[in-house]
Amino acid sequence: MTRDALTNEPPAPSGAHCCICGQWTMAPVTIGYSSPSGPTFVTHRVCPQHVNAAQPCTLNHSN
Numbered sequence: 001m002t003r004d005a006l007t008n009e010p011p012a013p014s015g016a017h018c019c020i021c022g023q024w025t026m027a028p029v030t031i032g033y034s035s036p037s038g039p040t041f042v043t044h045r046v047c048p049q050h051v052n053a054a055q056p057c058t059l060n061h062s063n
Contacts, residue, residue, distance in 0.1 A: 019057035
């Protein structure tokens with residue numbers, strides 16, 4: 001073990017919010033992309049429970 005391993009900050013948590021239920025998931029699945037305005041794209045991700053759900057994305061991506 002090195003000194004840096006003990007003094008550095010831990011890595012940022014990985015994952016994403018589910019577009020359907022809004023819960024944080026450590027295993028997001030990308031279901032699509034959209035372009036709300038201009039050249040920027042929004043990636044839509046869901047939790048594994050909602051991969052086959054036929055519901056629209058309800059998450060607010062304006063942040």
